[in-house]
Amino acid sequence: MGTQALISAKWLANMVKRNLVGPSLRILDTSWYLPEMKRDGKKEFAQTHIPGASYFDIDVCSDRTSRFDHTLPSEEQFSDYVGNLGISNNSHVVVYDASDFGAFSCTRVWWMFRLYGHPGVSILNGGFRNWVKEGHPATDHYTKPEPVKFSAKMNRDWVKSFEDMTENITTQQFQVVDVRPYARYLGKEPEPREGVESGHIPGSKCMPFYDFLDEDGMMLSPEALKRFFQKAQVDLTMPLSGTCGSGVTACHMVLAAHICGAPGATVYDGSWYEWFTKAPKEHIATGISSKLCTPPRWYRLRQPRNSIMAAQVRTLVSAQWLLDAIKNNRIGPKLRILDASWYLAKTKRDPRAEFAQAHIPGASYFDIDECCKKNAELDHMLPTSEHFSEYVGNLGIGNETHVVVYDTHDFGAFSAPRVWWMFRLFGHKTVSVLDGGMKHWLHNNNPVTAEYSKPEPQEFKAVLNETWVKTYEDIMENIKTKQVQVVDARPAGRYRGTEPEPRNDVLPGHYPGSINIPFYSLLDDSGKVLPSEDIAKLFKEAGVDIQKPLWTTCGSGVTACVIILGAHLLGHPEPCLYDGSWTEWFKRAPPEYIISEGQGKK
Known part of the structure; x- marks a missing residue:
């Protein structure tokens, strides 16, 4: 029995509405998360799921004797x-x-069914995220299906072992x-x-799993996928094998x-x-290989991995994504929105007053002139760790909170x-920027x-x-070195030095x-990054x-972070500020270190 790899939410909603979920059509919620994400797929299923669905646990349906996570189970x-x-063998x-991505662990289960001889399996395109977005029903009601006979026959040619990978080098x-x-592949993040360092298998190519999906969590079109493979220098006419952290998201490539x-x-x-556990040191590659001498321009590190929980967080989130989160009442301890507006004094704009008048529903106001080093001579210098902890904690943010700023x-x-x-500087990597902001x-x-x-x-x-x-002192030393x-x-x-600075006591x-690189050159007319x-160019x-x-650098350490954001999106692991x-440089540096086409420093 052959079926489409992807089915739409509309198609499935029609099947649910017509009461066709049963022995011939089964729906499985396959949600799985890294333990440190503090998300429980089974518990969330019990709270809400697609009507008629059952929960498929990849950690239970596995070889429980293996030291590695969710290793494939036996046919039995x-x-x-x-x-x-x-x-049954006749079920679709x-x-x-x-997942917030639209697909994370479901591709693993899709592949498992096919691996065990059951091609009658499809993926709900866009996942539960898109299902809810389109307004389809969800429920907490569950009725255990009547058990039936299923006969699995594993295609062992579809599974590669450590020995296969070693020989292939x-x-x-x-x-x-x-x-x-990409940063984990390079060994930079x-x-x-615990106990596993980053890097990659020699000769492998990097195609981050989330780049097979669009911003709405939908699988890219066949034409876009083919371009992705081509740009990654992967030949679809030649044999392919996917790898990831533990065999889950590798199935996106499959x-x-x-x-x-x-x-x-x-x-x-x-x-x-x-691989890291068994391979000799010479087979733990880091950095750029000779076959991939520079980071691919197509690469979009929308979801960098400096921490565990950041595995589910994009650097940029869309207005639609945030709107969906608000509509689904997800704003709370797990997701906080911050209005981080700040303006130069000469603009005569009061961002706190503007926030009181109109803001995104559920947002709180983050004041960079409050969360800063007290009694400093310069504006909004960085606060201490203790001050930052207290300030953001009072905004309802914990170390497990996904923060969205605009x-x-x-x-x-x-x-x-x-x-x-x-947030990233103070060790909190689960933070995103609302792409395009309030504009x-x-x-x-x-x-x-x-x-x-x-x-x-x-x-x-x-x-x-x-x-x-x-x-x-670092800048002064770097001018010399x-x-x-x-x-x-x-x-x-x-x-x-031809246009004035916004501060009266500072010359350009x-x-x-x-x-x-003016910060606004990284933004388009709509305000999106x-x-x-284009950033690479x-x-x-x-x-x-x-x-x-x-x-x-910039005037006072604010818009310089737009450059940091751009560099981060290109995979740079640690741009600094x-x-x-x-402002500080002009006040402290000798005149010969002030380069200007204008008046300069006397």
Whole structure:
């Protein structure tokens, strides 16, 4: 029995409405999360799921004797498990998960059914996220299906072992595609499992799993998928094998290849977890391979992995994503929205007063002039870890909270990236920027409100990464050593010294050797961040090498974070900020270190 790999929410809703869920059609919620995510797939299923669905647990339907997570079960185990879910060899199975991506673990279960000889399986395109978005019903009611007989026959050719992968390093009989985020593939950011370091299998290519999906959580079109494979230098006419952390999201690549007409892609079931545990040091590759000498321009690190929970969080979230979260009453301890608006004094705009008049529903106000170093001579210098912990905790934010920040500036992003960076600086990686800010939110006619309820305070523990913060002394030393690129995010006129600074006691200009990329050049007319290809081009044309250390500066350490955001989206692991920026530099530096086409410093 053959079926479509993807089915729509509309199709499934029609089946549910017609009471056709039963022995011939079974729906499975396959939601699975890393333990540190503090999300319980089975518990969430008990609270809400698609009517008629059962829960499929990949940790239960596995080889429980294996030291590695959710290793494939025997044919007998699989037959018994799915038979008890009311699934026979004649059932059409539809799988989905509740991940924010739209698909995370469901592709693993889709592949498992096919692996065990059951091609009658489909994925709900867009997952539970899209199901809810389209207004289809959900329920907490569950009736256990009547058990039936299922007979599994495993296609062992579709599974690669540690020995197969080791041999392939020499023979190159098949292409290996690693779907983990690019920074983990490079070995620049940590793995989610203790004792496992990041890196990749020699000769493998990187295609992050979430780039097989669009911003709405839907699978890319066959044409877009083929372009993705082509840009990653993966030949769909040659054998393929997918790998990831533990064999789950590798199945995104298998699904994508299947949609593109290459249905025989395999999976390395042990994946990186097993590989790192067993492989000799010379087979733990890091950095850029000779076959991939620079990060691919197409690559979009929308979801960097500096921490465990960040595995489910994108750097940029869309207005539609946030609107869906609000409509589904998800704003609370697990998801907080912050209006991080801030304006220069000369604009005569009061962001706190504007917040009181209109803000995104559920948002709180984050004041960078309050959450800062007290009694400092310079504006909004970074606070201590203790101050940051107390401030954000009083906004209802804990260490497990996903934070979304935005601002109301006409550019679409001005001060929000500063607060995004602050959270990351203080060790909280589950933070996103609302792409396009309030500007794009209003353009889409999304709701605003003047109502505000102060959140219940939460405990937050901040850990400052001091290496990301640069000082006056660091900049002065770098002018002499020329070891690091410094990008100035101010407008070109202020950088050159031909247009005034917004602060009366500071003249325009720049320090020797710095590169000017005005922050707003990374934004389009709608206020959204440019595609990564365009950011990469912008950086290259300005003379910035994304592979080398990068520091940023601006007037007072705010819009420099737009540059940091852009570099982060290109996979740079640690762009740094000169917190005092030009205001401090002008006040402290000798005249010969003030480069200006204007008056300069006397």
